[in-house]
Amino acid sequence: MSRRTEGADGTAEGTAADSALEAEFDTVAAWTERAVDELGADHAIPAACRGSGRPADLAWLAEGLDLHGDDRFLDAGSGLGGPTAWLAREHAPSWTGPAVLAEPMAHAAAASRRLFGLPATAAWTEHLPLPDDAVDAAWCLGVLDTTGDERALLTELHRVLRPGGRLGLLVLVARGELSEEPAGNSFPTDDSLHHDLATTGFRVLDRLDASSLPDAPADWARRAEAVDAVVARDHGDHPDFREADRQQEILGRLMAAKEVVTVLVRARTC
Numbered sequence: 001m002s003r004r005t006e007g008a009d010g011t012a013e014g015t016a017a018d019s020a021l022e023a024e025f026d027t028v029a030a031w032t033e034r035a036v037d038e039l040g041a042d043h044a045i046p047a048a049c050r051g052s053g054r055p056a057d058l059a060w061l062a063e064g065l066d067l068h069g070d071d072r073f074l075d076a077g078s079g080l081g082g083p084t085a086w087l088a089r090e091h092a093p094s095w096t097g098p099a100v101l102a103e104p105m106a107h108a109a110a111a112s113r114r115l116f117g118l119p120a121t122a123a124w125t126e127h128l129p130l131p132d133d134a135v136d137a138a139w140c141l142g143v144l145d146t147t148g149d150e151r152a153l154l155t156e157l158h159r160v161l162r163p164g165g166r167l168g169l170l171v172l173v174a175r176g177e178l179s180e181e182p183a184g185n186s187f188p189t190d191d192s193l194h195h196d197l198a199t200t201g202f203r204v205l206d207r208l209d210a211s212s213l214p215d216a217p218a219d220w221a222r223r224a225e226a227v228d229a230v231v232a233r234d235h236g237d238h239p240d241f242r243e244a245d246r247q248q249e250i251l252g253r254l255m256a257a258k259e260v261v262t263v264l265v266r267a268r269t270c
């Protein structure tokens with residue numbers, strides 16, 4: 001696993017990919033939280049949806065999760081917690097169940113509590129501190145391409161989901177040879193994703209190319225951009241900002257060229 005190798009003392013070994021991951025998902029998460037403080041709470045959800053970004057994607061996946069009553073829900077790789085905050089807002093009061101957030105980056109995990117009152121456990125999805133059959137539904141958004149071992153991650157999600165449990169995935173998928181590679185990303189292909197889901201005990205109910213869904217509403221995009229602008233204003237010279245920006249630019253080019261596309265998956269444990 002690229003980012004989950006452990007040294008003899010059990011601590012994570014540092015790699016270039018670890019630095020890129022921390023710059024993009026931890027340092028920038030802390031800066032994002034401060035920018036939301038400045039701009040106002042109505043900026044929090046758009047700014048804190050870092051992997052999905054768009055309400056239409058979240059709504060399509062949420063429909064597959066079919067949350068109701070006191071269903072137990074897991075957000076694996078929850079980042080700043082924006083998607084779960086959106087889910088709780090959109091699906092209350094018909095869903096009132098507990099949400100467990102798990103996110104390995106310490107600043108991001110702490111920020112989800114401060115921004116949304118959603119405490120996150122600091123954990124990698126490959127090693128969730130949950131018993132078997134702990135949740136009825138889970139989603140994992142924008143995470144699979146940041147682990148070198150998709151199968152380990154899916155196996156662990158399968159373990160913590162109850163039999164028949166629902167899974168929503170947002171996955172960046174490579175369509176053929178890539179002209180460049182962002183540090184620390186390892187994009188599955190459609191075939192490898194399908195194969196890994198089947199091998200780890202998931203039945204795919206539906207999948208969708210996210211480009212067929214509408215873009216984020218202008219107001220949502222404006223708020224996310226305003227937060228990004230404050231982060232750039234305050235930290236644009238910082239090496240972590242430049243590193244995260246470089247990775248985002250590479251990803252942006254790959255997506256514009258459709259070498260990498262966003263795929264949404266609704267699946268069930270079988």
Ligand SMILES: C[S@@+](CC[C@H](N)C(=O)[O-])C[C@H]1O[C@@H](n2cnc3c(N)ncnc32)[C@H](O)[C@@H]1O
Nearest residue numbers: 025049050051052077078079124125141142146
């Ligand atoms: C693109 S962000 C998406 C965050 C959030 N899911 C969202 O949609 O806003 C990817 C997140 O996955 C986390 N991550 C990376 N590798 C992970 C792993 N192996 N297990 C769990 N989370 C991981 C990162 O720290 C980061 O917060």
